[in-house]
Amino acid sequence: xxxxxxxxxxxxxxxxxxxxxxxxxxxxxxxxxxxxxxxxxxxxxxxxxxxxxxxxxxxxxxxxxxxxxxxxxxxxxxxxxxxxxxxxxxxxxxxxxxxxxxxxxxxxxxxxxxxxxxxxxxxxxxxxxxxxxxxxxxxxxxxxxxxxxxxxxxxxxxxxxxxxxxxxxxxxx
Amino acid sequence: xxxxxxxxxxxxxxxxxxxxxxxxxxxxxxxxxxxxxxxxxxxxxxxxxxxxxxxxxxxxxxxxxxxxxxxxxxxxxxxxxxxxxxxxxxxxxxxxxxxxxxxxxxxxxxxxxxxxxxxxxxxxxxxxxxxxxxxxxxxxxxxxxxxxxxxxxxxxxxxxxxxxxxxxxxxxxxxxxxxxxxxxxxxxxxxxxxxxxxxx
Numbered sequence: 001x002x003x004x005x006x007x008x009x010x011x012x013x014x015x016x017x018x019x020x021x022x023x024x025x026x027x028x029x030x031x032x033x034x035x036x037x038x039x040x041x042x043x044x045x046x047x048x049x050x051x052x053x054x055x056x057x058x059x060x061x062x063x064x065x066x067x068x069x070x071x072x073x074x075x076x077x078x079x080x081x082x083x084x085x086x087x088x089x090x091x092x093x094x095x096x097x098x099x100x101x102x103x104x105x106x107x108x109x110x111x112x113x114x115x116x117x118x119x120x121x122x123x124x125x126x127x128x129x130x131x132x133x134x135x136x137x138x139x140x141x142x143x144x145x146x147x148x149x150x151x152x153x154x155x156x157x158x159x160x161x162x163x164x165x166x167x168x169x170x171x172x173x
Numbered sequence: 174x175x176x177x178x179x180x181x182x183x184x185x186x187x188x189x190x191x192x193x194x195x196x197x198x199x200x201x202x203x204x205x206x207x208x209x210x211x212x213x214x215x216x217x218x219x220x221x222x223x224x225x226x227x228x229x230x231x232x233x234x235x236x237x238x239x240x241x242x243x244x245x246x247x248x249x250x251x252x253x254x255x256x257x258x259x260x261x262x263x264x265x266x267x268x269x270x271x272x273x274x275x276x277x278x279x280x281x282x283x284x285x286x287x288x289x290x291x292x293x294x295x296x297x298x299x300x301x302x303x304x305x306x307x308x309x310x311x312x313x314x315x316x317x318x319x320x321x322x323x324x325x326x327x328x329x330x331x332x333x334x335x336x337x338x339x340x341x342x343x344x345x346x347x348x349x350x351x352x353x354x355x356x357x358x359x360x361x362x363x364x365x366x367x368x369x370x371x372x373x
Contacts, residue, residue, distance in 0.1 A: 006196065008196060008198060008356050009193070009197050010197070010352050011199065011215045011216075011218035011219035011222065012218060012219070012222045012343065012352070013193075013197075013222075014193040014194070014196060014197030014199065014219050014222070014223075015193075015197075015218065015220065015221065015222025015224075015225075015226065016222050016223070016226045017189060017193045018190060018193050018219070018223040018226075019222065019223040019224065019225065019229075019230060020230060021186050021189060021190060022226075022227045022230050022231060023230050023234065024186060025186070026230075026231065026234055026239075026240040026241075027234065027239060027240060028174060029179065029182070030241070030243075031243060032243055033190075035270040035271030036270040036295075038270075039270060039291050039292060039294075040295050040299060042292055042295075043292045043295040043296045043299060046292060047296060057299065057300070059299050059302050060299050067174070067179055070176055070179055070180060070183070071179040071180065071182065071183040072183065073183070074179070074180040074181075074184045074187060075183040075184075075187040075190065076187060076274045077183075077184060077187060077274070078183060078184040078185065078186060078187015078188045078189075078190065078191060079187045079188075079190050079194065079271060079272075079274040079275050079278065080187075080191060080274040080275065080277045080278035081184065081187065081188050081191060081278060082187060082188035082189060082190060082191020082192040082193075082194070082278065083191040083192070083194060083195040083274070083276070083277075083279045084278035084280075085188065085191075085192060085278075086191065086192040086195035086278075087195055087278070087279050087280065092279075094279070094280025094281075095280065095281065096281070096282045096283065097282070097283040098202050098203065098267070098276065098279075098281055100201040100202055100203025100204060101202055101267070102203070103203040103207065104202075104203050104207065110282075110283070113283040114283050114286045115286075116265060116266070116283075117266060117283045117284065117285075117287040118287065118289060118290035118293075120262055120263075120264075120266025120267065120268070120287055120290065121262075121266050121268075121273065121286065121288060121289065121290025121291035121292075121293075121294060122262075122290040122291065122293050122294040123258060123261055123262035123265055123266070123290075124259060124266050124268070124269070124270060124273075124287070124290070124291055124294065125270060125290070125291040125293075125295045125298070126262070126294040126295075126297055126298055127255050127256070127258030127259030127260070127261070128255065128259050128262075128270050129255070129294070129295055129298040129299070130254060130255030130258060130306075130309065131251055131254075131255025131256045131258075131259055132245050132246065132248065132251060132252070132255070133245055134259060134270040134271065135220075135259075135269040135270070135271065135272075136269070136270070136271045137245065138245060138256070139220060139224075140220065140223045140224055140227060141227065142244065142245055143227075143228075144224050144226075144227025144228050144230075144231055144332075145231060145243070145244045145318060146228075146244070146318045146319040146320050146328070146331060147245055147316075147317075147318050147319075148247050148314065148317045148318060148319060148321075148322070149245055149246060149247025149248070149314065149316075149317065150244065150245055151319075152247065152253060152256065153245075153252045153253075153255070153256035153259075154256070156253050156254075156255075156256025156257045156259075156260065157257070157259050157260040158209075158260060159257060159260060160256065160258065160259065160260025160261045160263075160264070161206075161208075161209040161260035161263050161264045162209045162260075163260075163261075164260065164261040164264035164265065165206050165209035165264040166209070166210065168264060168265070169210060169264075
């Protein structure tokens with residue numbers, strides 16, 4: 001419990017814990033840790049309210065039927081719950097957006113944060129779905145399986161991120 | 174396993190994942206983007222530790238015959254273009270598809286818009302998949318791993334060697350830049366900044 005009240009953990013401890021989660025993922029679900037597939041599952045069920053023919057699209061149908069995608073959707077909801085437990089336990093306060101945006105010289109005006117969030121989220125998932133995985137699926141899980149494609153995906157991810165971040169933000173705080 | 178238990182398992186694993194993301198501060202936009210600006214090394218350190226641990230775990234599981242690997246296909250065009258777009262998206266959103274949920278749990282309201290944007294992005298790709306994949310088609314190497322490229326070494330051996338190499342990288346990184354340098358300074362400040370802001 002004391003560990004849960006701490007403000008901050010070493011990134012190594014956090015990384016080891018996340019890496020160990022591969023064990024139940026492979027043993028019990030026969031899959032690797034990932035996050036971005038859950039967006040396709042969510043999209044499928046939300047869009048099926050307006051577009052009943054979406055289940056006829058093979059891509060959506062796959063993500064709306066396989067057990068492991070329901071597991072992954074539960075996983076990302078769990079991530080939100082875990083972060084909620086963690087920040088409440090450490091006594092931090094909620095805020096509209098992260099105060100850390102200041103450290104890279106970004107505006108904290110709500111309109112800008114919402115707009116940037118929406119655009120960023122769109123680009124994020126277009127990229128992740130084209131590549132077939134995200135920072136978890138290609139990154140942490142793909143590299144842990146020595147995947148060649150995943151190693152190229154991670155290199156491309158860092159290249160895109162480094163160039164974009166240097167164009168968008170200030171290095172000095 | 175029944176769906177019910179898969180969901181319970183997913184939630185439990187997610188809670189652990191979320192706590193680790195929040196405690197390590199990797200879900201903060203400034204930390205994630207800070208890595209791309211090389212002013213904060215937290216993300217790289219967590220990423221290396223998670224990868225090395227996963228390598229050791231999967232080396233053990235496969236050597237004992239308890240699990241099978243599920244590497245992703247190396248579809249050349251999709252991987253290079255998609256990976257680059259994903260990186261740009263991380264820089265714009267200050268989040269990954271997984272850490273955005275930790276931002277929601279953390280109480281950041283703007284993260285909801287990132288998820289809505291992500292749902293629209295997933296829909297955009299899903300509806301236009303054949304068109305996009307067709308444009309990017311540069312062939313595929315299939316589900317190839319580095320263990321396939323070194324057939325004389327079993328996966329577990331190459332896995333442990335790679336994990337050891339990553340540990341060396343982490344030690345060097347820690348000597349160059351102790352993790353507390355990246356963290357220590359901003360925690361209390363952050364708490365006081367937050368106390369002035371509206372909260373749920």
